[in-house]
Each structure stands twice: as C-alpha cells, then as structure tokens.
Amino acid sequence: MNIQFKPEELIISTIADMLEGLSHVAIGASSPIPGSAALLARAKSKGKLRVSMLGSEEHNAFTNGGTELFDCAAQGRIDAFFLGGGQIDGRANINLVGIGEYPRSKARFPGSFGSAYLYFLIPRIILFREEHTPRVLVPKVDFISAPGISAENIYRPGGPYALVTGRCVFIFNKKLGSFCLKSLHPGHTIEEVDEMTGFTYEKPINIPQTPKPSAATIELIRGLVADEVSETYPAFAERVFAN
Amino acid sequence: MSLHLDNINTLIELIDSGNKLALAPDYSGCAMKAVRYLINHKVRDLHLVGVPSIGFQGDMLIGSGCVSTVETAAVTIGEYGLAPRFTDAIKKGAVNIIDGTCPAIHAGLQAAEKGIPYMPVRGIIGSDLLKKREDWIIGNNPFDKEDSPLVMVKAIAPDVTLIHAPLADREGNVWIGVRREMMVMAHASKTTLVTYENLYEGNLLNDTNMAPGTISSLYISALALAKNGAWPVGLFGTYPADDTHLRLYIEMARTEDGFQNYLSQYVLDKEIKE
Numbered sequence: 001m002n003i004q005f006k007p008e009e010l011i012i013s014t015i016a017d018m019l020e021g022l023s024h025v026a027i028g029a030s031s032p033i034p035g036s037a038a039l040l041a042r043a044k045s046k047g048k049l050r051v052s053m054l055g056s057e058e059h060n061a062f063t064n065g066g067t068e069l070f071d072c073a074a075q076g077r078i079d080a081f082f083l084g085g086g087q088i089d090g091r092a093n094i095n096l097v098g099i100g101e102y103p104r105s106k107a108r109f110p111g112s113f114g115s116a117y118l119y120f121l122i123p124r125i126i127l128f129r130e131e132h133t134p135r136v137l138v139p140k141v142d143f144i145s146a147p148g149i150s151a152e153n154i155y156r157p158g159g160p161y162a163l164v165t166g167r168c169v170f171i172f173n174k175k176l177g178s179f180c181l182k183s184l185h186p187g188h189t190i191e192e193v194d195e196m197t198g199f200t201y202e203k204p205i206n207i208p209q210t211p212k213p214s215a216a217t218i219e220l221i222r223g224l225v226a227d228e229v230s231e232t233y234p235a236f237a238e239r240v241f242a243n
Numbered sequence: 244m245s246l247h248l249d250n251i252n253t254l255i256e257l258i259d260s261g262n263k264l265a266l267a268p269d270y271s272g273c274a275m276k277a278v279r280y281l282i283n284h285k286v287r288d289l290h291l292v293g294v295p296s297i298g299f300q301g302d303m304l305i306g307s308g309c310v311s312t313v314e315t316a317a318v319t320i321g322e323y324g325l326a327p328r329f330t331d332a333i334k335k336g337a338v339n340i341i342d343g344t345c346p347a348i349h350a351g352l353q354a355a356e357k358g359i360p361y362m363p364v365r366g367i368i369g370s371d372l373l374k375k376r377e378d379w380i381i382g383n384n385p386f387d388k389e390d391s392p393l394v395m396v397k398a399i400a401p402d403v404t405l406i407h408a409p410l411a412d413r414e415g416n417v418w419i420g421v422r423r424e425m426m427v428m429a430h431a432s433k434t435t436l437v438t439y440e441n442l443y444e445g446n447l448l449n450d451t452n453m454a455p456g457t458i459s460s461l462y463i464s465a466l467a468l469a470k471n472g473a474w475p476v477g478l479f480g481t482y483p484a485d486d487t488h489l490r491l492y493i494e495m496a497r498t499e500d501g502f503q504n505y506l507s508q509y510v511l512d513k514e515i516k517e
Contacts, residue, residue: 029319057479066422097342105333108330108334109325120366144371147369155391
C-alpha cells in the first residue's frame with residue numbers, strides 16, 4: 001500500500017523513532033516539529049514517555065517557572081532535547097545569533113535561548129533544521145552559540161546525537177567530532193545532499209532510505225498529535241494538518 | 244497604605260529613563276497595556292532584561308526608541324517569525340545587545356534574590372557568548388582541587404520589574420501560579436510594578452491553594468487594574484493571544500514607516516484618553 005504523507009510527517013515520524021525507550025523529553029521555544037515528534041513518541045510509548053513542552057499549559061508538568069527545565073537538565077532528569085540553528089557546522093557548532101560580524105549582524109536571529117547550557121547537559125540533543133542548504137549547513141559558523149564538542153576538563157554529559165533536515169538524517173560521531181550520513185529521505189539523492197551541505201561528513205557505502213511512516217503512525221500524527229500540538233502551535237497545526 | 248493606584252499612567256510614572264527594566268516572555272505575564280503607556284510616556288535609554296527572553300513588548304519598545312540596551316537570551320515572537328523592529332535596530336546598530344542564555348539570566352536574578360554577588364552556571368564554556376561578557380567569569384569549582392572550570396554569572400538586580408498577572412488582592416499580593424520566574428524577578432528587583440486582570444476577593448495568602456503561587460506584597464511596589472492588560476499577547480490560563488492583531492503588527496512593523504503607523508493607530512495617546 002502506498003501511503004501519502006507530507007515531508008513534515010516523515011520528519012515527525014523519524015524523530016519520534018529516535019525517542020523510543022526514553023523517559024523524559026523536553027521541547028524548547030519555537031519547535032512545532034520536534035514537539036509533534038515528542039507527542040507521537042509519547043503516544044507510541046503508551047504513557048511511559050513524559051513530554052515537557054515550553055509554552056504549553058497542557059503538556060508541561062513544571063511548577064517552578066522558567067528555571068525548572070534547566071535545573072532538571074543539570075540533574076540528568078531529561079533524556080532528550082532539540083536545538084536548531086541559523087547555521088550548523090560540521091563540528092556540530094550551532095549559531096542562533098546571526099550572520100556576519102557580531103554584534104551588527106547582517107542577518108540577526110532571535111538569540112541563543114538555553115542552547116549554551118542544555119547542549120552540555122542533555123545526553124541526546126537532536127539538531128533539527130528543515131532547510132538543508134549550504135547557507136545553513138556551513139563549514140564554520142559565524143558565531144558559536146553552543147559548541148558541538150568540548151575539552152576533556154569541561155563537565156559535559158550531554159551533546160549532539162543527530163542532525164535531521166528536510167533531506168536526510170546525520171548521526172554525530174563524538175569520537176571523530178563529525179557527522180555521518182545515516183539515511184536519505186524518500187525522493188532525495190546523495191548527489192543532492194553533497195551539493196547542499198557546506199561541511200564535509202562521513203558516508204557509508206550503502207546509504208539506506210529514511211523509513212516511511214506506517215499507516216498507523218500517520219493516523220496518530222493526524223489525529224491525536226495534531227490535536228495536542230495545536231494548543232501550543234496553532235498556526236503550524238493549521239498549516240500542516242488541516243485538510 | 245494601599246499599593247493600588249487608580250490608573251496605569253501613575254504606575255508607569257514610577258519607571259524612569261535609564262532604568263534596568265525586567266520583562267517576561269510572551270507566554271508568561273506581559274503588561275502590554277502598561278507598555279503602551281510607557282511608549283506614550285517617552286521614556287528613553289531603557290536597559291531591557293528579558294527573563295529569559297522577550298517578545299512583542301520588547302520589539303515595540305525598541306521600535307519606539309525607548310531602549311538603548313537589550314540583555315536577553317532571545318528576542319522572539321515565536322511562530323510569527325523574526326522580531327521586525329529588533330532585527331532592524333541590530334542591523335543599524337541602534338541598540339546595544341547583550342546576548343545571554345536562559346539559565347544564566349535566571350541564575351543572575353537568583354543571585355540578586357539571595358543577596359549574593361554571583362552564581363555558578365553549568366555549560367557556556369566554548370560558546371562565543373562568553374567572549375562578549377565581562378559579567379561572566381570562568382572560575383574553578385572550589386570543592387574540587389582538580390581542573391574543574393565553571394562559569395560564574397554576576398548578579399542581575401533590575402531597577403524595575405513590570406509584569407501582568409491574572410489576579411491580585413486588595414493587600415497587593417499578586418497571583419502568578421506556576422509562572423514562578425516572575426516571583427524571582429520580583430524578589431530580585433528594587434521596584435516591582437504589576438498590572439492585573441481581576442481583583443481577588445479576600446487575601447491570597449490566606450488561601451492555601453493560592454498562596455504558593457502568590458508573590459507577597461512585601462515585594463510589590465505598586466499595582467493597577469488593567470482589563471485585557473496582556474492584549475494582544477495572551478495571558479496564561481486566562482485568554483489566548485489575538486492572532487489577527489499580532490499578524491497585523493508583524494505586517495505593519497516590517498518597515499519603519501509602517502511601525503510609526505501602527506503606533507499612531509494603536510498606541511500613541513489612544514489609551515491615555517480612556
């Protein structure tokens with residue numbers, strides 16, 4: 001059976017698979033796709049996964065205000081989190097500040113949020129950026145909001161786990177300090193990914209395709225997940241899930 | 244002596260040009276109505292502190308020329324895109340930006356709350372943020388003789404915190420529920436000004452359900468009633484954001500002229516006459 005799905009739905013399903021077996025996933029600001037993925041993973045976990053979503057009143061059990069997420073992370077109580085970046089480089093450095101000379105950036109992004117802290121403390125940081133172009137995936141970021149790797153003497157139980165884009169999935173190899181291509185999304189080619197990636201990365205000889213979501217997964221995404229995520233991200237839910 | 248003022252204008256007069264002003268993000272308690280008064284009042288040289296980020300109120304204050312410095316983990320309007328007046332001001336070099344990260348801002352306020360000069364914070368080392376911050380220092384964990392670097396963040400003590408809350412009582416106690424970053428803001432600031440949506444009949448501190456989410460009047464300098472005081476952003480548990488108006492703002496604030504039009508239609512001298 002050939003199931004029709006949107007690019008967003010493939011990414012949501014792919015990220016949700018990376019959260020399987022975890023206990024607690026937190027979602028930061030402006031993260032509708034990671035938020036949807038976490039809610040999907042929670043639905044599949046039959047209640048085992050806890051999701052704490054910033055900006056949500058329904059899906060957020062923090063009672064100590066804005067500080068609790070950070071306190072929780074430092075204690076190792078959060079297993080996975082998502083970060084993005086206006087620029088991401090091959091060492092998994094991320095830039096959430098701006099392009100060009102700082103501080104008078106040519107293009108200014110919102111800012112670093114909690115990245116300079118959470119990237120160090122949460123074991124499974126999934127980098128997510130839908131746009132996969134040489135202007136986003138660069139050889140070297142213009143500003144390091146948070147570094148991908150740290151010296152031995154720096155307390156760092158956390159760090160990059162994967163990079164998910166609109167074209168493919170990379171896994172970060174901490175020993176090598178570089179990304180390795182894991183799978184190509186259906187309809188995308190290695191030539192295209194090579195051309196659109198500004199940094200160098202490892203690749204296996206045979207590159208698998210990113211698994212397509214099953215009919216049951218699509219049903220969950222369009223039903224429960226769409227409904228749950230719309231509380232925090234109404235515009236996103238309307239754009240992606242409304243028929 | 245009652246902390247309650249008759250109107251928002253009197254409340255806003257307690258904010259002076261040059262003040263370090265702490266504000267909450269869009270999902271917390273934004274005193275948007277008071278911010279419109281503040282713009283009318285033509286304060287200048289504010290040093291905004293986003294706790295830990297700021298949204299529409301920051302963008303409007305920056306666009307109105309009220310701000311010289313922005314200290315924040317982000318200026319974000321979430322799903323609506325990039326904050327137009329902030330982005331423009333950065334490009335022109337019209338505001339000084341002090342880029343931070345959320346937990347460091349919380350920690351700085353907590354240090355002020357505790358009356359201590361600094362607070363250690365995990366992470367940050369290796370971030371370019373650190374290079375630009377004279378108020379962040381790399382120290383060593385004093386309990387560990389080994390090489391164990393740790394960032395020390397200087398205390399942040401705002402002159403004024405300005406927030407909007409769902410409830411306040413006649414005594415001047417203010418209910419903020421689980422949005423407890425506003426409690427830290429109030430504890431850390433010299434002056435805390437509050438607009439509130441509804442008057443709570445009775446004393447919030449005498450209600451065991453309400454007291455844990457209440458900022459004691461001990462920390463409150465003055466309050467004023469402001470119905471729909473967070474509009475056009477939402478107020479947690481009370482009302483959602485006015486999506487249509489926020490889109491209109493984004494559209495108009497795209498250009499300097501458009502923003503001036505927005506001000507003359509929705510901000511300047513409108514509400515003062517109410």
